[in-house]
Amino acid sequence: MTTDMWIFLGLALVAVWAAVCMLISRSAVYSALFLVLNFLTIAVVFLLLQAAFIALVQVTVYAGAIMVLFLFVIMLLGAERVETTPSLPWQAPVAVAITTVLFGLMVLALLTGQAGAAPGVEVAAGFGSPQAVGELLFSDFLLPFEVTSILLLAAMIGAIVLTRRERSREAS
């Protein structure tokens, strides 16, 4: 067992624990905070995998911007605890059964697939650095990058239209 392995096992335990806590905690605020913890541990796993740029994007965009948006909406709606009893009593057992089958299928696909047990090829020192990712992003993937900016603009306009509509109707 190498140092990397111990670090990975610890991070994996924290990530799974945080995900389970997110799932079972009654308050939506606690769920959001556990999800932030999960995203941060996954970001450290990305660092272990020499994906430095993606790890930073994960921390700033996911754990930063997106989760702040979630917390903001939870606070805005005052919707920390809206949990009611499930209307379908058989739903939870069926959901657990379906998820178990799905997980089993994923493990089966992994065992019969071609994913290697080895950590793979050796990579250069600059692998996954902002420079390496940026060079590829602005040469081969320039068009998808620009399309993403249009997508983000469309999402922004959509969010504004969706949330302003009711207010303008009440005002008129």
Place this chain on the structure above:
Amino acid sequence: MNVPTDYLVILSAILFAIGVLGVLTRRNAIVMFMSVELMLNAANLALIAFARERGEIVGHIFVFFIIGVAAAEVAVGLALIVAIFKTKRSIDIDQVRGLRG
């Protein structure tokens, strides 16, 4: 980096399964939405693990675009939840039964 790719993919599968369970069992629309984010993140983890195994940096580009699309999706999705809350005064997913607002 001495962690086998199998272990990373297993972790990704566990997180994805927890996300599926969250979407199927929770009634709070915001928590369901967070579970979807967890599933997206699990997929990102698998992509990064395979990118490391193959020594291909294209996987990182793919994850970058997934994060961008997720940001757009969260903005629209949370706006929809706010719109639903304005009409139904609740984000319990069982209350959203009719198609008319």
